[in-house]
Amino acid sequence: MDTGEISIDFRDIRKSFGELEVLKGVTASIPKGATVAVLGSSGSGKSTLVRCINHLEKISGGEIRVGDVALTPDGLHHNGRRLSERRIAQYRTDIGMVFQSFNLFQHLTVIKNLVEAPIGVLGLSRAQATEEAMELLRKVGLPEKAQAYPRNLSGGQQQRIAIARALMMKPSVMLFDEPTSALDPELTGEVLKVVRDLAIGGRTSLIVTHELTFARDVASHVMVLDHGVLTEFGPAAEIFSNPKSERTQRFFQSAGL
Amino acid sequence: MQRTLNILLEYRDALLYGLGITFTLSVLAMALALVVGLVAALGTISRHKLIRYPAVFYVEFCRNTPILVQLVWVHYAWPELFGLKFTSFYSSLIALMLQTSGYLAEEYRGGIEGVDKGQVEAGTSLGMTPSRLMAKIVLPQAIMRSVPGMLNQFVTCFKSTSIVSVIAVPDLMYQAGLIVSATFLTMPIYTLVAVIYFVVVFAISSLVRWLTRHLPTAGYYGAAR
Numbered sequence: 001m002d003t004g005e006i007s008i009d010f011r012d013i014r015k016s017f018g019e020l021e022v023l024k025g026v027t028a029s030i031p032k033g034a035t036v037a038v039l040g041s042s043g044s045g046k047s048t049l050v051r052c053i054n055h056l057e058k059i060s061g062g063e064i065r066v067g068d069v070a071l072t073p074d075g076l077h078h079n080g081r082r083l084s085e086r087r088i089a090q091y092r093t094d095i096g097m098v099f100q101s102f103n104l105f106q107h108l109t110v111i112k113n114l115v116e117a118p119i120g121v122l123g124l125s126r127a128q129a130t131e132e133a134m135e136l137l138r139k140v141g142l143p144e145k146a147q148a149y150p151r152n153l154s155g156g157q158q159q160r161i162a163i164a165r166a167l168m169m170k171p172s173v174m175l176f177d178e179p180t181s182a183l184d185p186e187l188t189g190e191v192l193k194v195v196r197d198l199a200i201g202g203r204t205s206l207i208v209t210h211e212l213t214f215a216r217d218v219a220s221h222v223m224v225l226d227h228g229v230l231t232e233f234g235p236a237a238e239i240f241s242n243p244k245s246e247r248t249q250r251f252f253q254s255a256g257l
Numbered sequence: 258m259q260r261t262l263n264i265l266l267e268y269r270d271a272l273l274y275g276l277g278i279t280f281t282l283s284v285l286a287m288a289l290a291l292v293v294g295l296v297a298a299l300g301t302i303s304r305h306k307l308i309r310y311p312a313v314f315y316v317e318f319c320r321n322t323p324i325l326v327q328l329v330w331v332h333y334a335w336p337e338l339f340g341l342k343f344t345s346f347y348s349s350l351i352a353l354m355l356q357t358s359g360y361l362a363e364e365y366r367g368g369i370e371g372v373d374k375g376q377v378e379a380g381t382s383l384g385m386t387p388s389r390l391m392a393k394i395v396l397p398q399a400i401m402r403s404v405p406g407m408l409n410q411f412v413t414c415f416k417s418t419s420i421v422s423v424i425a426v427p428d429l430m431y432q433a434g435l436i437v438s439a440t441f442l443t444m445p446i447y448t449l450v451a452v453i454y455f456v457v458v459f460a461i462s463s464l465v466r467w468l469t470r471h472l473p474t475a476g477y478y479g480a481a482r
Contacts, residue, residue: 056378085386089386090384097378099375099379105394106373106376107397116393117385120385120393121384165383
């Protein structure tokens with residue numbers, strides 16, 4: 001697998017949960033290094049679309065190309081060869097993910113949350129992993145919480161730790177699934193700042209969010225989904241100033257943009 | 258009355274010895290069951306049918322046969338069935354282990370299923386394989402969640418030991434029977450045995466309740482260390 005910036009191609013992506021079709025043929029090409037805001041109302045399929053990229057959800061139809069890996073309904077392929085479970089796990093190390101509910105490992109301290117996968121999966125030495133973890137903790141402004149347990153942290157602190165944990169793997173792609181939706185409004189700022197200043201970097205990033213002001217601030221591209229259909233996709237400036245559909249116009253207006 | 262007390266004092270050592278056997282049996286059975294129950298629990302959630310079906314059968318068999326039947330079955334049927342012949346003590350140990358491991362397997366399984374799926378997804382997205390996730394993320398939390406259930410299971414196991422006297426293991430109950438046949442003091446002896454069981458089991462239960470609240474695993478995976 002390539003390291004560094006990689007592009008993501010969605011080709012007619014379909015996804016059903018039983019009878020319910022949540023993605024109805026999404027096609028879009030995300031260039032290397034783009035920061036994509038994925039917008040849409042609840043139930044529009046935006047979280048599902050992002051979760052398909054690291055194969056947390058298996059697509060039902062179409063193909064996603066992430067760098068030189070092809071995700072299809074019957075598995076992941078690289079150079080025409082099907083990836084084993086172990087290789088799929090390896091593929092995921094290059095794709096960081098931040099969840100709405102933080103999902104920190106509750107039985108581990110903050111520092112152990114950060115070093116677990118780098119040591120166990122990437123094979124870093126404990127000393128090196130700890131050093132890198134402390135540096136990231138300083139960058140997210142929480143070095144003094146290294147020995148704390150997640151349950152003793154605020155939601156905003158937990159989410160900053162979760163972002164640091166994802167960055168420990170030095171991923172080429174970052175996925176954010178509503179990173180501030182579970183937070184009190186006064187805590188969203190500290191998390192969005194970390195997302196903007198630290199997490200996006202030169203990486204290809206997809207951010208599912210309801211924070212339109214933030215999206216307009218950081219996004220190079222915008223996707224708008226509506227009931228499993230991609231209604232808008234393109235450079236952010238274009239979409240924010242001149243949305244194609246009336247629905248999107250109303251959506252932006254209601255947010256005061 | 259004085260005579261009765263004198264007789265009880267006379268048999269004090271036999272009763273204490275019996276109590277020692279009761280403790281030994283329940284602690285050993287529990288220790289074995291903690292390991293066997295965990296293996297069985299992991300078996301019941303395996304993706305491979307060849308592992309899952311036998312594991313589910315084992316757990317259901319252990320939980321759905323009376324302990325007395327298991328005891329007699331192990332002691333009298335295994336020699337013919339499997340060519341395995343044990344002394345009364347080891348037959349008792351196996352029977353108690355079977356019963357307890359069945360229930361513990363369910364405790365573990367409940368603990369495993371109770372671990373937040375979000376953490377599993379987070380681990381997956383960090384590139385952990387299912388076996389690494391189980392070992393590093395799920396099991397440690399599942400075991401901590403199972404602690405109260407395990408402790409309660411120990412109390413049950415301790416009480417169950419009283420039936421091993423039927424195959425002549427010299428536990429507390431068996432000693433009582435011997436003393437009754439030698440002295441004919443049926444009421445005082447069995448009453449004393451009931452009181453001893455009550456005092457010991459009540460003490461263990463109280464300790465269990467206290468531990469459940471005060472162990473590092475109490476509440477939400479325990480107080481910070």
